[in-house]
Amino acid sequence: MTRKLMKGNEAIGEAAIAAGCRYFFGYPITPQSELPEYLARRLPEEGGIFLQAESEIGAINMVYGAAGAGARVMTSSSSPGISLKMEGISYIAAAELPCVIVNMMRGGPGLGGIHPSQADYFQAVKGGGHGDYRMIVLAPASVQEIVDLTRLAFELADCYRTPVMILGDGLLGQMMETVEFNKQPENVAPKPWVTKGCRGRNKNIISTLHLEPANLERHNLSLQEKYKKIIRKEQRAEHYLTDDAELVVAAFGTAARIAKEAVNLARDQGIKAGLFRPISLYPFPSMLLKKNIPHAKAILTVEMNAGQMVDDVKLSVDGKVKVHFYGRMGGMLPDSLSILKHLKRIGGYENEDSLSETKSLNA
Known part of the structure; x- marks a missing residue:
């Protein structure tokens, strides 16, 4: 080596x-x-x-x-x-x-x-x-x-x-x-x-x-x-703190690196959050997603686009878990604090009005 x-x-x-x-x-x-x-x-x-x-x-x-x-x-x-x-x-x-x-x-x-x-x-x-x-x-x-x-x-x-x-x-x-x-x-x-x-x-x-x-x-x-x-x-994925997670962030690539920091921030505040990171985008790791989020109440899909992988996440959970979306476009990167705010909102930890709607697209 x-x-x-x-x-x-x-x-x-x-x-x-x-x-x-x-x-x-x-x-x-x-x-x-x-x-x-x-x-x-x-x-x-x-x-x-x-x-x-x-x-x-x-x-x-x-x-x-x-x-x-x-x-x-x-x-x-x-x-x-x-x-x-x-x-x-x-x-x-x-x-x-x-x-x-x-x-x-x-x-x-x-x-x-x-x-x-x-x-x-x-x-x-x-x-x-x-x-x-x-x-x-x-x-x-x-x-x-x-x-x-x-x-x-x-x-x-x-x-x-x-x-x-x-x-x-x-x-x-x-x-x-x-x-x-x-x-x-x-x-x-x-x-x-x-x-x-x-x-x-x-x-x-x-x-x-x-x-x-x-x-x-x-x-x-x-x-x-x-x-x-x-x-x-050939389905591949990383699961980070998903065993007991009630709020799961789904993200790939660069967005997943940022999302992992948001998950750590959430855990520091007592919020049971986890990260599901697809490594194979095709085939999308649907079986691994369903298997490894046993306690999930909601999923936040974070992407550097207008919402594309979110469709595969929704198909994977088949309506059994509510799926939300947060994205940035045009070369702008999501940041961990914004991801954390969205996690708090979908988990009922923060008033939705406190979010900056100019920085998100919600589905």
């Missing part, structure tokens, strides 16, 4: 190399540009290939080609750049090819701003592109978790032959924390399904074109069975 101080974006690059990634195709956009910059130097040192494409569309199609040849491959971008990649991601999911896609979210919609946001949740977990596809989505909350989940992302991509997205934000990408790397090299198993063939050899052609409706339906049904398996086996 080696321990060093690293920026989040650069830690992803080093973790990808440790996981056996030797190909990266991308295009610069703030606030993730340090990742391709880092890999432009490091990948050639490891015998790998870094290529800055002419556009995000070009980059994702290069990923498609490398994945089809059996390589461990990654791309990265931020918000509007990910939007440009969505057609290619749909093709990769349809072709059942493994790859890792990093989105360090920025404020939107449109060109927006370079400050951190979580407004791409819908785009990531609901597919984003055309067709009935899904991809595994992992949400780190620290630089160390960025390292750990990057390695896991490549393993899950190969296991299920599917694109896996690491969904962070500009703050996680830019912050520096100490991290540890497992330098044990990743053993990448041979992939018998890769595209191949020349004169005198058996051919295997990877395609997403199914002109017969019955064939396309069979392919879709097969994909849906795979997604059901992923839902059963």
Whole structure:
């Protein structure tokens, strides 16, 4: 194990190399540009290939080609750049090819701003592109978790032959924390399904074109069975002080770091609060949520958007627990004191009139 101080974006690059990634195709956009910059130097040192494409569309199609040849491959971008990649991601999911896609979210919609946001949740977990596809989505909350989940992302991509997205934000990408790397090299198993063939050899052609409706339906049904398996086996979450919590905060990524401080403040004041932090956003850890909040009377979902994960929280509890929402947008961060005020309100500890309605959106 080696321990060093690293920026989040650069830690992803080093973790990808440790996981056996030797190909990266991308295009610069703030606030993730340090990742391709880092890999432009490091990948050639490891015998790998870094290529800055002419556009995000070009980059994702290069990923498609490398994945089809059996390589461990990654791309990265931020918000509007990910939007440009969505057609290619749909093709990769349809072709059942493994790859890792990093989105360090920025404020939107449109060109927006370079400050951190979580407004791409819908785009990531609901597919984003055309067709009935899904991809595994992992949400780190620290630089160390960025390292750990990057390695896991490549393993899950190969296991299920599917694109896996690491969904962070500009703050996680830019912050520096100490991290540890497992330098044990990743053993990448041979992939018998890769595209191949020349004169005198058996051919295997990877395609997403199914002109017969019955064939396309069979392919879709097969994909849906795979997604059901992923839902059963790959739900991940952190539970913090939820065993006896009557008020539970649900948050992911950067928002969860702030929410944990609010939970500690609430506990200091005698309020039984806890934190449920989804690590897998798809599959959303519904089973873990229901299992680990036995005494919850209300849930406050905290997000850096107008309210997106809150829908999955509501679906998970099926109306049995009241779900509230507090969010900030455009690169603005929630703060622990505001979260605490909302917890007090929904728990009956504070008059609702004492809250600043200009800082919240309530559902």
